Every structure is written in C-alpha cells, then in structure tokens.
Amino acid sequence: MKLSKALLGAVMIGIAVHAASSC
Amino acid sequence: MKQGMPVIYSSVACNLDADMLAACLPLLEESRIDALEWSFDALYREKEVPGWFRDLLTAFGNEHRLIGHGIFFSLFSGRWLEGQQEWLQQLRRVCRDFTFSHITEHFGFMTGKDFHHGAPLGIPYTPTTLKIGRDRLKRIYDACRCPVGLENLAFSASIEEVKRHGVFLEQLLEPVNGFIILDLHNLYCQLHNFGMAFDELIALYPLHRVREIHISGGSWDDSLADPGRTVRRDTHDHAVPSEVFRLLENALGRCPHIKYVVLEQLGVGLQTAAARKTFYDDFLQMQEIVKGNCRPQTTADLVNTFLPGSILLPETRVEDETLYQQQLELSRILETAATHDEAIGALQRSSLAHSSWQIESWEPYMVETAIKIAQKWKLSSANA
Numbered sequence: 302m303k304l305s306k307a308l309l310g311a312v313m314i315g316i317a318v319h320a321a322s323s324c
Numbered sequence: 325m326k327q328g329m330p331v332i333y334s335s336v337a338c339n340l341d342a343d344m345l346a347a348c349l350p351l352l353e354e355s356r357i358d359a360l361e362w363s364f365d366a367l368y369r370e371k372e373v374p375g376w377f378r379d380l381l382t383a384f385g386n387e388h389r390l391i392g393h394g395i396f397f398s399l400f401s402g403r404w405l406e407g408q409q410e411w412l413q414q415l416r417r418v419c420r421d422f423t424f425s426h427i428t429e430h431f432g433f434m435t436g437k438d439f440h441h442g443a444p445l446g447i448p449y450t451p452t453t454l455k456i457g458r459d460r461l462k463r464i465y466d467a468c469r470c471p472v473g474l475e476n477l478a479f480s481a482s483i484e485e486v487k488r489h490g491v492f493l494e495q496l497l498e499p500v501n502g503f504i505i506l507d508l509h510n511l512y513c514q515l516h517n518f519g520m521a522f523d524e525l526i527a528l529y530p531l532h533r534v535r536e537i538h539i540s541g542g543s544w545d546d547s548l549a550d551p552g553r554t555v556r557r558d559t560h561d562h563a564v565p566s567e568v569f570r571l572l573e574n575a576l577g578r579c580p581h582i583k584y585v586v587l588e589q590l591g592v593g594l595q596t597a598a599a600r601k602t603f604y605d606d607f608l609q610m611q612e613i614v615k616g617n618c619r620p621q622t623t624a625d626l627v628n629t630f631l632p633g634s635i636l637l638p639e640t641r642v643e644d645e646t647l648y649q650q651q652l653e654l655s656r657i658l659e660t661a662a663t664h665d666e667a668i669g670a671l672q673r674s675s676l677a678h679s680s681w682q683i684e685s686w687e688p689y690m691v692e693t694a695i696k697i698a699q700k701w702k703l704s705s706a707n708a
Contacts, residue, residue, distance in 0.1 A: 312349070
C-alpha cells in the first residue's frame with residue numbers, strides 16, 4: 302500500500318525518536 | 325474489486341517496537357506492505373500511542389488493511405477474570421479509534437497470575453471447554469463487531485492433542501462463523517516434535533475456515549528428557565526457515581478463503597542490520613509465493629465474510645471452577661519444577677491425573693519444554 306510522503310516522513314522521525322527514548 | 329488489487333494481502337506484524345518498525349520501514353517506503361497486523365493489547369507497556377503511529381494505523385485501517393491480533397485474553401481460563409473484562413473494554417475502545425478488518429486471539433489459556441505475563445498452553449477438549457471458548461468468542465465479537473478468528477496452538481504435549489486440534493477449532497468457531505489463523509511455524513513445530521507428515525496433519529484442519537496465515541521463525545532446544553532429540557519452539561526470534569516457506573507454497577492453494585499472509589518476527593530478533601536485511605528478504609520471498617498463488621476472483625467464488633448471524637449473548641458468563649483450579653495447579657507445577665521428572669511426578673499426584681487432561685499421554689520431552697516456556701514467562705514477569 303502506498304503511503305503519503307508526509308506520513309512516511311512522520312513515521313521515519315517517529316521511529317528514530319521512539320528508538321532513542323526506549324534505548 | 326478494483327483491478328490490480330491483490331486478492332491475498334502480503335502483510336507484516338507491526339507493533340510499537342523500535343526494532344520491528346525499523347525493519348518494516350524499507351518495505352513501507354517501497355509500498356510493498358499490503359496490510360498491517362497490530363497487537364493492540366501489547367499497549368499496556370505504553371503510556372500513550374504516538375500520533376505518527378496512530379496515523380500509520382489509521383492509513384491502513386481506512387483502506388480496510390488493518391487487522392488486530394490479541395495476545396493476552398486467555399480464551400479458556402476456567403474463571404472469568406477481571407483482566408478479561410478490561411481486555412474487552414480496551415478492544416471496544418480501539419475498535420472505535422481504528423477500522424479493523426478482523427480481530428484474532430490465541431488458542432489456549434495463559435499460565436501465571438499476572439494477566440500480561442504468561443505462556444499459552446493447551447486445554448482438554450471437552451464439552452466444558454467448548455462451552456467456555458464459544459462464550460468468550462461471542463463476547464469478543466460483541467466488543468469488536470467484525471469477524472473473529474483464532475490461531476492454532478504451537479505447543480502440544482501429545483500427538484493425540486495435535487490430531488484433535490483442527491476438529492475442536494471447527495466446533496469452537498462455528499457459532500460465530502469464525503475463522504482460523506493457520507500459523508505455519510506452529511504447524512512446523514508440531515510436524516517436527518511429533519514426527520508427522522504435512523499432508524497427514526493439514527488434512528485434519530478445516531481449511532475452509534482459514535482467512536489468515538502466519539509465517540515466522542523459531543529456535544531449537546536440545547532435550548535432556550530424550551537425549552539426541554531436538555524440540556522446535558515458536559520463539560519468533562529468527563528468520564523464516566526454508567521449510568516454512570515450503571509449507572506456505574503447499575498450504576496456500578488449499579485455503580479458498582485466504583486473505584492475509586503475515587510475516588512475524590519479534591523486535592528482539594531484529595536488532596542488527598543483517599537481521600533486518602534478512603527480514604526484508606523474507607518478506608520479498610513471501611510476497612513472491614503469495615503473488616504466485618493469487619488468482620482472479622470470479623463471480624462463482626462464494627466469499628465467506630466470516631460474520632455471524634445474530635448472536636445471543638448470555639448475561640451469565642460460562643465458568644468452571646474445577647477447570648480453573650486445574651489450570652492454576654498446572655501453572656504452579658510447571659513454574660516451580662526443577663526437572664521434567666519432578667513435574668511428571670507432581671502431575672501424577674495432582675487433580676489432573678486420570679482426568680480429561682490425559683497427562684498420562686504427555687511426552688516427557690514436551691513436559692520439559694512446557695517447563696521452559698512457563699518459567700521463561702515467569703522470569704519476564706519478575707523483571708517487568
């Protein structure tokens with residue numbers, strides 16, 4: 302399924318922040 | 325049906341786990357993932373769901389490509405638990421927030437006193453457990469108002485239990501017109517641990533009820549109870565073995581109502597770049613097999629929506645205190661036994677002896693495995 306670039310960008314940032322906060 | 329739309333969705337299990345999400349990201353960027361499976365009840369660890377994750381779930385839900393997979397409900401607990409009531413309330417809430425195409429849970433009951441830390445174990449197949457299971461499935465449907473399904477169990481203690489599992493699933497699901505998640509790694513565990521042939525075992529399952537297939541990896545245990553024997557365990561922490569891909573190739577064509585094929589792997593197995601690359605490759609291999617088995621839908625195809633007719637929800641929940649006490653007794657024995665011999669001795673002196681549990685037919689090497697599973701979960705509970 303194709304996601305919008307805005308959502309993909311938000312997911313990328315979210316993953317990085319989530320990874321940093323759970324490390 | 326839209327032209328070019330796949331009949332079977334290649335999907336991933338995706339939770340709020342940094343390693344799991346990082347492994348999924350390249351697939352999301354390449355628009356390869358057709359649907360997401362989310363374990364909505366794993367949220368108990370999180371204070372709140374971040375907006376970006378909600379947006380991701382919403383995007384898939386809006387396209388009817390979001391499926392929910394519960395972990396902790398403990399379908400066959402003999403006593404109705406406060407945690408089960410809370411679980412149903414949470415399910416109602418998430419179903420208001422997101423559009424799920426269906427909701428699934430695991431077969432069995434959970435060991436342990438902590439609702440969120442237990443291992444799923446099998447139950448005796450009796451009229452009592454059938455009544456309890458049917459009651460719980462109706463309550464799940466009442467909360468989610470979409471198709472409800474159950475995953476076949478990975479752990480069995482005897483070959484008799486393995487052979488009867490499919491028929492019992494059919495009896496259980498029939499009143500809610502429910503469906504089966506055929507977990508092929510679970511099946512692989514049974515095939516290896518009991519020396520069965522795929523054709524023999526798959527023939528015992530109601531494949532017309534399969535709407536979803538899982539593939540995943542696992543691990544090997546060396547048995548002390550039966551030296552030289554290895555036991556296959558459904559630990560979800562490694563790549564998908566080639567045998568499971570072969571099972572997928574063999575199973576897909578036998579399941580007329582299959583709609584989702586899901587790749588599962590825990591975040592703990594996705595912490596390195598190499599593991600994430602293997603996950604990516606596994607998804608591509610799965611997708612290729614799925615595409616090879618997609619066939620155009622014709623008007624002659626009878627589509628099972630897996631929605632029930634009208635459901636009458638009894639006010640009184642079905643319970644069985646004897647079963648509940650036996651479940652507690654079994655959990656305690658498995659969580660405290662130092663060896664499989666000690667556990668077998670305790671079981672022979674317990675209320676489970678000479679009962680519908682048929683502990684006399686349990687394989688010692690599987691009792692040994694049950695101890696490892698129960699004690700692993702108990703340890704994780706102590707560290708939580």
